[in-house]
Amino acid sequence: MQETFEAMETALRVLVALNEKGNPDPADVEALLGYTGPQREVRELDELAREVIQTVLRDMAERRCDAALDSGMGRDLRRRPRWLQTPQ
Numbered sequence: 001m002q003e004t005f006e007a008m009e010t011a012l013r014v015l016v017a018l019n020e021k022g023n024p025d026p027a028d029v030e031a032l033l034g035y036t037g038p039q040r041e042v043r044e045l046d047e048l049a050r051e052v053i054q055t056v057l058r059d060m061a062e063r064r065c066d067a068a069l070d071s072g073m074g075r076d077l078r079r080r081p082r083w084l085q086t087p088q
Contacts, residue, residue, distance in 0.1 A: 011049040
């Protein structure tokens with residue numbers, strides 16, 4: 001879980017630096033690339049940061065959903081919400 005928060009913090013630092021018309025810390029850029037894995041195409045840093053944030057939020061939502069289903073509290077969830085389902 002700690003790595004998840006570190007990924008989110010790194011992505012936010014990159015976005016803040018870009019928003020302030022500055023250059024992000026090279027260590028943050030390297031960490032961001034490490035979180036996203038190998039890229040098939042060259043993308044802007046703000047897109048990579050957005051992808052990391054979306055992935056972190058989706059992972060957190062999946063864990064909450066799984067915990068609710070496992071505890072019985074999510075019995076009204078017959079299945080995972082559509083937005084959490086992975087495309088086939």
